[in-house]
Amino acid sequence: MVAPMxxxxxxxxxxxxxxxxxxxxxxxxxxxxxxxRPFLLGxxxxxxxWDTSPFNLxxxxxxYMVRDCERLCAELGLAFRLPEPFxxxxxxxxxxxxxxxxxxxxxxxxxxxxxxxxxxxxxIAAPEVMAGxxxxxxxxxxxxxxxxxxDQIKTKLRATTEEAQRLGIFGAPSFIAGGELFWGNDRLEQxxxxxxxxxx
Amino acid sequence: MVAPMxxxxxxxxxxxxxxxxxxxxxxxxxxxxxxxRPFLLGxxxxxxxWDTSPFNLxxxxxxYMVRDCERLCAELGLAFRLPEPFxxxxxxxxxxxxxxxxxxxxxxxxxxxxxxxxxxxxxIAAPEVMAGxxxxxxxxxxxxxxxxxxDQIKTKLRATTEEAQRLGIFGAPSFIAGGELFWGNDRLEQxxxxxxxxxx
Numbered sequence: 001m002v003a004p005m006x007x008x009x010x011x012x013x014x015x016x017x018x019x020x021x022x023x024x025x026x027x028x029x030x031x032x033x034x035x036x037r038p039f040l041l042g043x044x045x046x047x048x049x050w051d052t053s054p055f056n057l058x059x060x061x062x063x064y065m066v067r068d069c070e071r072l073c074a075e076l077g078l079a080f081r082l083p084e085p086f087x088x089x090x091x092x093x094x095x096x097x098x099x100x101x102x103x104x105x106x107x108x109x110x111x112x113x114x115x116x117x118x119x120x121x122x123x124i125a126a127p128e129v130m131a132g133x134x135x136x137x138x139x140x141x142x143x144x145x146x147x148x149x150x151d152q153i154k155t156k157l158r159a160t161t162e163e164a165q166r167l168g169i170f171g172a173p174s175f176i177a178g179g180e181l182f183w184g185n186d187r188l189e190q191x192x193x194x195x196x197x198x199x200x
Numbered sequence: 201m202v203a204p205m206x207x208x209x210x211x212x213x214x215x216x217x218x219x220x221x222x223x224x225x226x227x228x229x230x231x232x233x234x235x236x237r238p239f240l241l242g243x244x245x246x247x248x249x250w251d252t253s254p255f256n257l258x259x260x261x262x263x264y265m266v267r268d269c270e271r272l273c274a275e276l277g278l279a280f281r282l283p284e285p286f287x288x289x290x291x292x293x294x295x296x297x298x299x300x301x302x303x304x305x306x307x308x309x310x311x312x313x314x315x316x317x318x319x320x321x322x323x324i325a326a327p328e329v330m331a332g333x334x335x336x337x338x339x340x341x342x343x344x345x346x347x348x349x350x351d352q353i354k355t356k357l358r359a360t361t362e363e364a365q366r367l368g369i370f371g372a373p374s375f376i377a378g379g380e381l382f383w384g385n386d387r388l389e390q391x392x393x394x395x396x397x398x399x400x
Contacts, residue, residue: 060370170260186386
């Protein structure tokens with residue numbers, strides 16, 4: 001039996017969107033079980049002196065990222081647009097995703113949140129937007145949002161973010177597979193292969 | 201006839217090493233003519249406030265880069281080690297490569313310089329190391345080094361670096377194909393495909 005792979009993703013991250021939308025069929029084909037781990041990059045960026053996305057700090061890199069994501073998304077048949085403002089505050093989305101993962105609809109909700117944000121350019125920091133996305137899945141938006149504000153969920157997100165930092169994670173998406181760190185949508189296939197080689 | 205592709209590379213760059221060692225057969229298979237364009241990232245990094253490699257500025261990213269390059273190189277059957285200090289001063293290597301490109305042995309010399317630096321960990325900033333690499337190719341190390349210090353070559357390198365900056369290049373390796381910028385060893389295949397689609 002192959003070892004599971006941890007998928008650390010950040011809702012403000014454009015490349016996490018691309019990975020979130022393509023990981024499921026690739027993992028299934030590899031026989032790898034993926035643990036979806038929403039976390040926050042903000043505290044990690046802050047620790048290295050950044051107060052916003054590197055794509056804002058370095059405009060040439062930011063312009064390139066948009067075009068790169070457009071090309072990657074076009075190959076996958078996905079739309080791509082940046083929400084305003086970029087990056088979005090992803091705190092609520094991460095907490096809501098943790099609730100939904102406990103309740104068994106976290107992966108599908110994560111994909112829907114990413115599509116709302118980066119295919120439609122919607123403001124995912126707004127509670128009413130988030131509630132609408134959850135309701136559209138046939139789940140209870142109001143109840144999910146209420147649980148997202150409990151200490152249990154807040155603590156869980158903080159712990160995940162601290163774990164990511166301890167693991168040496170500095171960007172998103174990141175994968176832990178076979179005891180090693182892999183960074184970026186471009187390393188998804190390599191990470192799955194490493195998980196496939198690793199045994200329980 | 202497909203349009204040529206520009207390959208901008210920096211001798212201090214680990215990922216440029218990986219690309220330089222694998223680009224030739226892929227380009228040949230695609231029918232794409234590659235223009236090798238050595239340039240300097242230093243002035244571009246300086247313009248965005250960096251005084252050294254981002255892999256030194258952000259240690260977690262630096263540690264990851266070493267492991268990532270080890271894995272990429274292992275897949276290609278290449279050795280990988282960081283030279284001391286990292287990054288190497290790449291000014292002499294870039295000038296020497298420009299001379300060699302004029303004389304028809306620039307691609308092979310570039311590969312040899314990268315192998316000396318990142319497979320053997322040698323100090324490519326040292327003129328005697330560089331002369332030895334050129335001599336080992338059956339060329340005249342002393343004469344090549346002398347031409348590398350002429351105003352014509354110095355001006356050519358400065359012009360290439362300024363052109364890279366105008367093109368929006370912020371890292372290495374970078375490719376210009378079909379009028380678009382592609383960044384990173386991970387985009388080599390995509391850039392070649394874009395060049396293939398573009399016609400003269």
